[in-house]
Amino acid sequence: MQSTQYSSFWFQEALKSEPDFQPRKLETDTTADVCIVGGGFTGLWTAIQLKVKQPSLDILVIEKDLCGSGASGRNGGCMLTWSTKYLSLKKLYGEAEAIRLVKASEAAVYDIEAFCKTHGIEAQIRLDGTLYTASNKAQLGLMAPVLAALDKQSINAWKPWTTEKVKSESGSDLHLEGHFSSAAGTVQPGLLVRGLKRVAEQMGVSIFEHTPMTELHRQNTPIRITTPCANIEADKVVLALNAWTPSLFPELKHSVVLVSSDMLITEPAPDLLKNLGFRDGKSVIDGRTFVHYYRTTPDGRLMLGKGGNYFSFGNRMSAVFDQPSRYQTILDAAFRRFFPALQSVPLETTWTGASDRSATGMPFFGRLADNPAVVYGLGYSGNGVVQSWIGGQILSSLVLDEDNDWTRSGLASGPKGSFPPEPIRWLGAILVRNAIRRKESAEDENRTPNWLDKQLSRLAQSAGKADKS
Template identity: 55%
Template sequence: MPMRPFWLAQALEADTSAPCVPLAQDTDADVCIVGGGYTGLWTAVMLKQQDPGLDVLLIEADVCGAGASGRNGGCALSWSAKYFTLERLFGVEEAVRLVKESEHSIQAIGAFCEQYGVDADYRLDGTLYTATNRAQCGATDSVIAALERNGINSFSKRPVADVQRMAGSSKHLEGWFSPAAASVQPGKLVRGLRRVALQLGVRMHENTAMTGLEEGRPAVIRTPHGRIRAKRVVLAMNAWMARAFPQFERSVAIVSSDMLITEPRPELLKTIGLTTGVTVLDSRIFVHYYHNTPDGRIMLGKGGNTFAYGGRMLPVFDQPSPYAGLLQKSLAQFFPAFAQVPVAATWNGPSDRSVTGLPFFGQMSASGNVFYGFGYSGSGVGPCHMGGQILSSLVLGLDNPWTRSPLVNGPLGYFPPEPIRYLGSLLVRNAIRRKERAEDHGRRPRHLDVRLAKFAAAAGKADKG
């Protein structure tokens, strides 16, 4: 059995429910959902909420939450920081709508937890976008100005002293605060979604991998011990889509986000002032992100470390982070008082990074009944709720702003073929590291490194939740 990352291990320990038995025979369903993470479970829940009589069956290759949904950073963020990308791709009207909807989804996750009694450590305490060196200062100004022009700005610039107090660290040199963000324990959220889906009547089989898909009406999903004949299919496999379906192999790059979490030190958190669930992100391209936990820990992560050749799921994605030393160094720099606090766990996982930094959705069958969505690019906690709205609307054949959105037009760009993609990813990653190291030390980075870094910067902040 692979190592369970900290969040999921903690959630499974608290979850007394029995695993859903693997599929052992042929069966029929109105809708078959492949994937038991946020996207698949939100879709299942929303389908049953809108049409309780619909026969929805969900299969998961491992246990629900074993993928990105049980191991992310727990930062539920809006798409405000992605406004320029949204406007460039979709125009002002749709960009404004999507920013508003992304903020609504964060509120809706909290309302869901309250309605169904899901204890996911949900805290609507906002987010801080900060600068941690002089080169980063002002990096957020232009996007805030654009949000303000369009009447959708939730950010306010705070005095440096307030930023350092709220963030618990003197490393921050400036900061913008928005109340429209939350932190969660991601494993508890995904296991709560699983419980609610079962309560609503979703049929579920864990430890049941899809081994093949035969398109048609009905579509047939093959598994090791049974076939599912389904009128409609939702593929909610995220990073695993690129390996399962060759047409998507170049639509995402698989890259790790690496995290650590400390042992509980609630009194020390009070001393440094990090006493709310605020999520904090610096202005790097591969950002540092952190928040505390209700039991007194600090979780800190950093994206953009391990790149997978050809979209493969590397063994390292199910192991402690190989960048533990780097994470501990960052922890000590942000929080000198925590430098000697033991680390409870480190982990990492595969993130499906799209060309634009945005997820994409669509229909991939000649029969018109197979739907998909992935490419959350390391920022899926909030947007997966939007993904559930999109996919449930597509499945039900609705005509609404979600099914009319250009988000449902499939991939919005492709990476070069291998080995160019892999070598190019490493080239850009290493240039970003050199650029940001120079900036941290107050030096001007090399012109070539700045140019190479722009390939990643075009898609916005990466890998944070």
């Protein structure tokens, strides 16, 4: 199976482990109890959870390309939790639910690892934690309010590290402060999503790739899904399209904004990385609004990414998201600042991923107003590797009409905010993005940012850090 058409290093590497794989395309009309549209983390976790709960269900997954070729196979592979978003969770859903969601997100890290071990998915999972840092003086103390709130509820997994320890274990002297949580890790996301596809099929889920949905006849009973070569009739439908959702469903087009997260990865240099202090698989995330995030791989590569670059006009899935990063200059500058000792290490490649960022920075799930048999989930806001496991729990519960903690959660009540229509949305996003860039550039140089840039930057900070995973 040739993989050169996919820009993501992770997905190309994953497909190399399937040399004899041939995708199966839907070519004959069929029926199903549940049709899941989208073969990424959300769709596959939902299919698996449905099979666990009701093994007799006839479940069909359709994917317009290959399973995992979207955001699931091209993110940074950082397994992070909702603990740093506790204050936002409390504001949105109340104290008790916020505590439950923090605990659930931390448990999900270990649940995913256990699932992979049980089912033989070799996804390079390394639960070595995560380190949140300050990479300039302006970022010092930013975590203090949320840590104090977590302490108050006795759910604080974060530990402060000395500056010396932060520098020695982060691989960079740029960091001035750091807090470490062991409830986190890293994963090769392409291998994980392809492993989920294999397990879902072994459980009896029918999966068809290169089978895009061309139309959803949501008023039909059963619901009819049209594809280029065949029709599907299903009692329930799950829309697990993430960044593709707003362009297909007008009622959700103002619920997210599509923004790129851009990544680079080096060729292997294990000895150099070890000399810098990289000895495990922890992720490192700095304290800016559109964060820098980086991690190593088991074969000694360094991956670095940065969010908040390309904003899509009208939430169109532009070709930009399927190409090498057009922001390599920005990535290269960050790489040089963080790792001056690695300047001789060649880059393997760069790539781009689309993040469906919600107004709150949290995902949302629900039912289409005109047909509750159609459920959806999106808005992971760059933090979906772990949270898509929870998404599978929520969507499977909605499909089965269960009355449980997930269906009663505020997460399952649709979007909690919206963005303005175009062109205001795009113009506002660019205005804020550029203000953030100027503000953080000044802070990196120990200069006082412009007052207006600081005020505009606060508009993006209200939903917390973005684009990390």
